[in-house]
Amino acid sequence: MTELLARLKDWSYLRKWLVLGALIGVVAGLGAIAFIFALDGASKLLLETIGGYKPPLPVGEGNRLAAGSFARPWAIPLVVGFGGLVSGILVFGFAPEAEGHGTDAAIDAVHHNPRGIRVRVTLIKLFASAATIGSGGSAGREGPTAQISAGFGSFLARRLALSPEDSRIAVAVGIGSGIGAIFRAPLGGAVLGAEILYRDDLEPEALFPSLVASIVGFSIFGAVEGFDPIFGTLRTPQFDHPVQLFYYALLGIAAGLLGRLYARGFYGTVALRHKFPGPDMLKPAVAGVLVGLIGLAFPAALGTGYGWLQRGIHDGLPNTALWVILALPLVKILATSLSIGSGGSGGIFGPGMVIGGFVGLGLWRVLHGVAPGMPDAPAPFMVVGMIACFGSIAHAPLGLMLMVAEMTGSLALLPPAMIAIGLATLVVGDDTIYESQLRSRADSPAHRAAFGLPLLSAVLASDLMTKPRLVLSADVSVAEARDRLDASDVPGAPVVGADGEFVGVLLADGTQARGDVTAGAAADRSYPTVPSDRGLDFALDAMVSAGVGWVPVLNDNRLAGIVAMNEVIAGYQQALRRSLRLLADVSGSSVLVEATVGETSSFAGTTVADAPWPPGSFALSIDRRSQLIAPRPQTDIQSGDVVVAVVPAGVEAELRRRLNGHEMP
CATH class of the missing domain: 3.30.70.1450 (Regulator of K+ conductance, C-terminal domain)
Incomplete structure (x- = not known):
């Protein structure tokens, strides 16, 4: 089995990602189950038992529409503050990179360090987020699950020594499959994994692997938690009157404005937190107390808020004053900014949809009974508001449309949703809730060579590879290998086995204090390599991602030569001159x-x-x-x-x- 996995990286694209995508999907499903289990336990203990408050639950998570009263109001701020304290201690004491909403860190890893997500981070993220949300902190569940499955993708990249390109795909697939599993929206999650990396682009190579992983993750999660959509199947009247397009356009503008406020308010809180004195691990606790006080006046601010969305979809909250409905999006922005922007752990995806849903409910309450052609129920406006608000600020319109359609069990609202999200995107502009997003693939380190030096792909590594100055046998001692490296004046050399197969690269730094260990045992097996039939763009990507100046060229896992950075430059100049001559001839x-x-x-x-x-x-x-x-x-x-x-x-x-x-x- 180990040998099979080691050879996966050399398989064709479809075969390789059928297997790797399925593996990532299994972990995404199991990770989502583990997180839901931890979150339910924390919620029952902290918010319900100690705090004395039972929030409403959506159809797919218990269908508890009635919200309990605050049996012990004085306990709510203390409980939310305690959850923030636990989260702060876990994050800042053991894994500071688990701070915040998680998805942004995973996006950053895709672009800059896909092999660098530590296993510890995923575990801390799971428990810290469960403490934050389970105590009543305003946060979503997608960040933890995305980071769990993205972390496994990063682990696979390290364990199997995947190429830089495949390593990035593995982490992106983890993001999409984790979100798709926890929201029971595999198709939307798959598209989201490719779309969420950029503001104006998507990663096409990640689409197929994300689809495989999302379906597998959804199947595993659904087998335990159920396959019903989170908000049930929408049966209220749908889009059925042309004049409604004007109202949906207004909704798109309003959702875009609130989405922009959400992003700026959240990152403004993050900046403010850095200016405040005191230990970082205590700040989520202080913010938690404030969120608890807000929750006493606006219970929808506590937790995920999905149950309150379900109540709005069900009957429009007729007993709630209009000013409260209109204030809820602002309240949710403030509560989420405090809970996560203070350094707590949790997602921002879910609160973004809650904000958009309440924007839709508020506009419906204002127009219903006054404007002609308005739908009789608020559900359509709430669904479109969810799509427009977060789809625009996340710059992931297609993924959000598909996800919300899957979460509500209805495709009928896609036409008005397209109009709303289009206008919302115009309002949002370049603002984004994910700061690690890049504008396009041309700005990504992963694609900079392909877009900036497009002719590199026209020159094969085998065309310009050279013979290495030194090749080490796997059975020589490290001491002897060190002497040979010194004599050849090279910083490292490829290591081959008795049968001629490539083993790895032994660097001079790796020969220190190794005793009688052989070169084969000491060789770095994760050192990047380039197949002989790949272009120089692949070689440049491998060198830049790993921070090395040369890479071995392999033909059927046998050493064929090496390519260094100067060969890449010479190869590009050669290809450019050849292309220019062809251009002049034409x-x-x-x-x-x-x-x-x-x-x-x-x-x-x-x-x-x-x-x-x-x-x-x-x-x-x-x-x-x-x-x-x-x-x-x-x-x-x-x-x-x-x-x-x-x-x-x-x-x-x-x-x-x-x-x-x-x-x-």
């Missing part, structure tokens, strides 16, 4: 010019936009001290630069003279 009326900028050239000291180009000319590349620059209008041109440009036939000599500094008087 365009019969243009020619390619390559010339060095002289010190007296009129080009020296100018920018590409201001340089005296002959009409119809444009720059293609600038080579500056072996650094290849893709020219932009604001790029400066210096003496000594080697400029490659396409010019109309007949003016190439003139441009060459201008670049060299030999202009005609």
Whole structure:
């Protein structure tokens, strides 16, 4: 079994992710079950038994619509504060990276360190979040489950020595499958895992693995907790009148404004917390006391708030004053900002949907009976509000639409939801509830080579690999290996077994105080490698992600050579020149010019936009001290630069003279 898993990384995309996706899905389902078990236990002990308050529950979690009164009002602030104290001690005492809502940390790991999520973080996140939410703190459940399954994805990446690309996919798959399982929304969770990483883009390579993992996680979670949608199957009147599109447009604008306030209020609280003196582990307790006091006036502020959403969907809360309904989104923003922004542990996804749901309920209460064509029940407005508010501020409109449809058992509201979330997204702009989101794949370290140096994929690693200066046998002692490394003056060398198979890389740092251990036993088996049939973009990604200057090239798990950073640069320059020549050949009326900028050239000291180009000319590349620059209008041109440009036939000599500094008087 171990050998099979070790070979997984070399399988084809579909085969590999059917297995890895299923493994991540199993952990996502089990992790969600474990968290629900811990959360239910904490809630029954802290909020219900000690605090004397039973919050309402949605259909899929007990269907308890009646909210109990506060048997011991004085205990509520103390209970919520105690939950904050436990959370603060666990987080800041054992795993500070478990602070906050978890999903943002997982997104950051996808972009920058997919192998770096510690197992301890997932365990601390589970118990700290259970203490926060179970005591009445305002938070959601998706952050802990996302971090649990993302942490397992990170563990798999380390254990199986997955490539940087596959490591990132594994963590992204964990995010989507964890959220999909806990919300009983596998399709929406799968799309969310690919969508939530960027503000204006998605990760297509993560879609199929996320779908596999989400379905597996949902199946395991549902087998224990049930498969019914959280809010039951929506049976109230749906979208059935064209004039309602105008009302849904108003809802989208309102949801976008509240979503923007949610993001700014939350991160404003985080910034304020850093300015306050005192131990960080005590701040969630102080914030918990404040949330408890707020909860006495507005019980919907306590816990997840899903039961109150269910009550609103059921009857619109007719006995609750309109001003209270209108205040609930603001109250939930304040309570969540205090509970999580103070350093507590929990998710922000769920509260975002509660805020949007109450925005929809408030607008329905204002318009119902006054505006023509309004639906008779508030459920449609609440569902669309949930989608528009959090879908816009999370920049994940498609995933949220699918998730809420699965959570309510209805697809009928997707048309008005599209209008609402579109307008909400325009209102939100670049604000986001996930600060680790990047704008697009072009901004991600994972794709920077592919987008910034697109021709790298056209050159195979096998085309430019070189013979390593030293190859170590797995059976030599570390002491002998150290001597050979010193004699060859290299920082490390590939290690191969007796059968010629690649074992790993032995670095000079790994040869210290090893005694009689063999090179094979001491070799770093997680050191990145590159298949011989992959492009240089893959090699560059591996080197940058691992912080190394060279990688072994393997052919069927046998050492074929090595590729170093200078070969990658030379390979790109080679591919660029070849492509430019092809471009010039295709365009019969243009020619390619390559010339060095002289010190007296009129080009020296100018920018590409201001340089005296002959009409119809444009720059293609600038080579500056072996650094290849893709020219932009604001790029400066210096003496000594080697400029490659396409010019109309007949003016190439003139441009060459201008670049060299030999202009005609």
